[in-house]
Amino acid sequence: MDxxxxxxxxxxxxxxxxxxxxxxxxxxxxxxxKDAARIRSRARHRARSYGWIPxxxxxxxxxxQHITALLEGGMxxxxxASRAGVAWSTVRNIADGSTPRSHRTTLAAILAVPLTxxxxxHGHVLAVGAARRLQALTLAGYDxxxxxxxxxxxxEVVRRWRGGNLTFIAEQRHHDITALAxxxxxxxxxxxxxxxxxxxxxxxPLAAWDDIDNPDARxxxxxxxxxxxxxxxxxxxxxxxxxxxTAAERRYAVHVGRQRGMSTSQIATALHLAARSVTxxxxxxxxxxxxxx
Numbered sequence: 001m002d003x004x005x006x007x008x009x010x011x012x013x014x015x016x017x018x019x020x021x022x023x024x025x026x027x028x029x030x031x032x033x034k035d036a037a038r039i040r041s042r043a044r045h046r047a048r049s050y051g052w053i054p055x056x057x058x059x060x061x062x063x064x065q066h067i068t069a070l071l072e073g074g075m076x077x078x079x080x081a082s083r084a085g086v087a088w089s090t091v092r093n094i095a096d097g098s099t100p101r102s103h104r105t106t107l108a109a110i111l112a113v114p115l116t117x118x119x120x121x122h123g124h125v126l127a128v129g130a131a132r133r134l135q136a137l138t139l140a141g142y143d144x145x146x147x148x149x150x151x152x153x154x155x156e157v158v159r160r161w162r163g164g165n166l167t168f169i170a171e172q173r174h175h176d177i178t179a180l181a182x183x184x185x186x187x188x189x190x191x192x193x194x195x196x197x198x199x200x201x202x203x204x205p206l207a208a209w210d211d212i213d214n215p216d217a218r219x220x221x222x223x224x225x226x227x228x229x230x231x232x233x234x235x236x237x238x239x240x241x242x243x244x245x246t247a248a249e250r251r252y253a254v255h256v257g258r259q260r261g262m263s264t265s266q267i268a269t270a271l272h273l274a275a276r277s278v279t280x281x282x283x284x285x286x287x288x289x290x291x292x293x
Contacts, residue, residue, distance in 0.1 A: 141189030
């Protein structure tokens, strides 16, 4: 039987033998078995080229979107993997885009995991408190990549939780975000870009909320108008340490350095700034702010 005939049998759903007529199973080293396997492989390739059988591996774009929707609804990566019956690492690699193609049976199993209705009240709470906590942590210098690791979520999902556009969030996710905010409250992250983004969005620190989970609560805006200056961070920065300072803290550090008789070049070196930036900050008035240690 030639390759074309075998390809048509594959199209019709027939199972092709992987052995020669002399053996009941494939025998390594047998030339007849190797020829049969070679012809079978060529026939499958030809049938796939004609579109008679689907390719074994398909793009993971649709599965990645489905995983994101599942995570947004409160399911964890472990939960998706368990329900789909595939390895956790497989789900993670598809979710973060490191696996652009995967076997069609794996993708079908992931797509078969039903979405949890986000609007369902059972097991869900209002998402406003979680969004405000994530916004406050972003204002403190924690970007979505840093927050995603302890929450065991994707950065994209963290950004959706933080955006404030969701009505409900899974109760377990709300608990995880609350615990994280409580644990790192009062600390400072390393991302100035995250802090700048939060300031531009008008987000508020945790201390600005009397009832952060109340949708009708209003923040204490005075905390934003008079930012606090961490004098310990300023002292460390003036000694040359790499410290993430806010705009008010940089200006305060320049004025403190001038009061101590430091030259423009010495202040610029200590704060890792350009000399012209130090001159510009020195020309501005000393910020009116609360000093904290």
